Amino acid sequence: MNTGFRRVPVRCANQMMRQLLFRFNGNMQANVIIGGVDASGAHLFCTRFDGTTDPAPFTSLGSGNLSAMSILESRWSEDLSEKSACALACDAVAVGMKNDLNSGGMVSLCIVRRDFSVQWEEQFPLKDSPSRTNRLAIKPGCTTVLSTIVHQVVPWQGAPAGPKPGGGQGPVPGSGRASREEEARRRPQSVSPPGAKRWKGEGGGEGS
Structure with a gap:
């Protein structure tokens, strides 16, 4: 419309579109595939919402x-x-x-x-x-396991304690005696209020 409906090269039409998209700083959010035929042949352009473009034989957007x-x-x-x-x-x-x-x-x-x-x-x-014409056929064992780490799952506070890895049943953090011992260990030690400081006066006497 801006060119008076005259035939313009496909590259020219793509340049006008990418300048418009770039002017909006990507806020237009419109991806455009521009294709056409001019005197130089057939062309196809992949133009994204930020104004960047690439010529391609085939493309898809969206x-x-x-x-x-x-x-x-x-x-x-x-x-x-x-x-x-x-x-x-x-x-x-x-x-x-x-x-x-x-x-x-x-x-x-x-x-x-x-x-x-x-x-x-x-x-x-x-x-x-x-x-799909080419189906993926992945054989078992084609991926090598380099290392394995086993993490012990500890029940959350209030959950029933499960058996220990050795087969016995012992205190679990977060339940019973173990929780009380852990809480006492984390509690800061009570300190008595500091006593009054004693200092010597200029005359050699003591004061408080």
């Missing part, structure tokens, strides 16, 4: 971006067809919605082609989110 990024990283390639790219984007958004309560319930797909045509589609995601 509260469910971690789940969506896992799908994008496992299935993206440079030779994707338009149909495969649309399916990948929809699956990534669907996984992000399933693992995030703040996301919506519909996928809005925008297709920008090299002939400057734009197509907007809305569709509901699948009920079952796509599974």
